Amino acid sequence: MQELTTIDLSRFFDRFPTLEMERLLLRELTLADAEDLFAYYGDSSSTDYVSYSAFKSIDIARDEIGRIAEGFKAHRFIAFGIERKSDHRIIGTCDLHHISPEHHRMELGYGLTRAYWGLGYMTDAVREVIRFAFEEMRMHRIEAECETENIRSIRVAERCGMTLEATHMENEINKGRFVSNHVYAIVRE
Numbered sequence: 001m002q003e004l005t006t007i008d009l010s011r012f013f014d015r016f017p018t019l020e021m022e023r024l025l026l027r028e029l030t031l032a033d034a035e036d037l038f039a040y041y042g043d044s045s046s047t048d049y050v051s052y053s054a055f056k057s058i059d060i061a062r063d064e065i066g067r068i069a070e071g072f073k074a075h076r077f078i079a080f081g082i083e084r085k086s087d088h089r090i091i092g093t094c095d096l097h098h099i100s101p102e103h104h105r106m107e108l109g110y111g112l113t114r115a116y117w118g119l120g121y122m123t124d125a126v127r128e129v130i131r132f133a134f135e136e137m138r139m140h141r142i143e144a145e146c147e148t149e150n151i152r153s154i155r156v157a158e159r160c161g162m163t164l165e166a167t168h169m170e171n172e173i174n175k176g177r178f179v180s181n182h183v184y185a186i187v188r189e
């Protein structure tokens with residue numbers, strides 16, 4: 001039987017990975033992306049089901065790009081910018097966090113600028129990130145947590161083959177009210 005040991009992920013943090021699909025490029029964010037990122041994080045109509053509130057200025061988007069770079073440098077998470085290849089705009093982010101090389105598992109988070117919803121971009125990105133995590137990083141399990149009312153996020157998780165494993169009832173307060181969260185997961189076959 002194969003012995004299960006801690007995965008050495010250091011090579012994934014030597015240089016920021018880039019993943020390419022037909023319509024999208026998942027890549028490192030730079031300060032040049034601040035305006036596009038602010039279009040996403042600054043839109044209060046996209047933050048109903050996430051723990052943060054809309055950014056009030058582009059400077060906070062710049063700070064976020066710095067935080068993402070620091071997190072990568074510290075081997076804590078990989079937050080990809082999602083670039084649309086047709087016009088090179090950053091249309092959202094998809095991140096791998098709570099990375100546990102000991103247990104071969106990680107969590108996935110994602111969001112798109114509202115103007116780009118309904119076109120299948122996030123489904124493409126999440127499928128590719130799951131492939132990357134399983135085939136290249138050799139992860140065994142990927143989790144995603146989303147509020148039970150976040151129907152669009154639930155659909156993305158399910159379209160990408162994730163299964164509902166648990167629901168935590170009213171386990172968080174978000175924007176002044178108790179919210180419940182689903183835990184979705186996919187395990188490598």
Ligand SMILES: CC(C)(COP(=O)(O)OP(=O)(O)OC[C@H]1O[C@@H](n2cnc3c(N)ncnc32)[C@H](O)[C@@H]1OP(=O)(O)O)[C@@H](O)C(=O)NCCC(=O)NCCS
Nearest residue numbers: 046110111112117118119120121122123145146152153155
């Ligand atoms: C969650 C979120 C990324 C989902 O966005 P989305 O646009 O619904 O998801 P996708 O980009 O995968 O697009 C899927 C939709 O495009 C449609 N579509 C069109 N062309 C498609 C294609 N080529 N491939 C797949 N789907 C396509 C699908 O039918 C689907 O629409 P439906 O759900 O109405 O059936 C978005 O709602 C969001 O950013 N929300 C704010 C942040 C957030 O809540 N993040 C999640 C926290 S847990």
